Amino acid sequence: MGSHYTGDSEQQRALDCFIKLLRATESVNTEVHKSVYAEGLSESQFGILEALLHLGTLNQNQIAKKLLKSGGNITLVIDNLVKQGLVSKEKRSEDRRFYWIDLTDKGRRLIEHLFPRHAENIEKRMSVLTPEEQMQLGELCRKLGKNNKQ
Amino acid sequence: MGSHYTGDSEQQRALDCFIKLLRATESVNTEVHKSVYAEGLSESQFGILEALLHLGTLNQNQIAKKLLKSGGNITLVIDNLVKQGLVSKEKRSEDRRFYWIDLTDKGRRLIEHLFPRHAENIEKRMSVLTPEEQMQLGELCRKLGKNNKQ
C-alpha cells in the first residue's frame, strides 16, 4: 500500500538519457557533415541534393515532407541552390501550382562525389559502436521515435 | 582467405542507425519543448534560463561553453532575454571584460514554473522506453558521444 513511487529517480533517469541522446546526436551529426561543409554546402543544401540524387525530380512540397521542414524554408534553400547552379526549378504545363526541382549536371557531379564520402564518414563515426550495439541503438531509436504514448 | 568484408552491409547498418538516431532525437526534442514554446520562449532562451537557475550567475563565455554555442550567438539570445526583462546583464568592477548574467525576478518565476513541467514532459516522453532500455540508450549514447576513433 501507499508505495506509489513518484520517484525523482525515474525522472532523473529520463533526464539523463534525454540529455545524453541530444549531446551524442549533435556530436555525431556535426562531425559527419565536415566534408559537406568543406565543399561550401550547408547541411540543408546537402540534404536536398541527396534527396534529388536518390529519388529523382521532386516538387518542393515533396522535399519539405521528406526533410521534415516548412515550405518557406524549402523555398529559400532551393533558391540558394539555384543561385549556385546546383539545381533547376521549373513549372510544367500539367499543374501550374508545382515547381519541379532537379539536379543540374554540376549539382549531380557534386553530390555523386560527396555522398560516398559522407557515407564513409558515417560508417567510420558509428564504428565506435559494435555492429550489435548499432542494431540495439537503431531499435531503441525506432521505438523512441514512434511515440506510442499520447 | 580474402574474406576482408568491405561490405555494403556494414555501411548500410551504420547509415540506418544514424538516420534513426537523427529522426528520433528530433522528434523527442520537438515534442518535449512544446510547453516551452507555448510560453513564448525559444529553445535557446529556455536553455539559458535553465542554466542560470541551476548554476546561478554566469558570464557569457561560461554560458556558451555550457550550451556548446558560439559567443556571437549567446550575445544575441541574451540580449533578447534582456529585452523581455527575464535576465540582467551587468559589468562589475573586478574584470571589466565580463558581463555577468543573472535571472530577474520575472525570469526566475518563469523558469521555476516551467522547468518542472519540462522535466515531466521528458519523463513522459522517454517512458516509451522501459527503465532498462533508457539505461541502455544512455550508455550507447555516452559511448557514441565520446568518439574514441580519430
Added chain:
DNA sequence: ATGAGATACTTTAATATTAAACTATTACGC
C-alpha cells in the same frame, strides 16, 4: 612599465528555421 598575446564580448554577413498571412492554381459539390 610596456608591449605582445590572451580573453571576453560585439558586429556583420550569410544561411537556416518557423508561423502566419498572402497569391496562384486546381478540384469538386451543387
Added chain:
DNA sequence: GCGTAATAGTTTAATATTAAAGTATCTCAT
C-alpha cells in the same frame, strides 16, 4: 459553370546560428 475548398508556393518578421573580423580589457614576461 461557379463558388468554395484544398493545394503549392512565396513573403515577411522573428529568432537562431556560425565564422570572421573587430574592440576592449587584462596578463605576463622581459
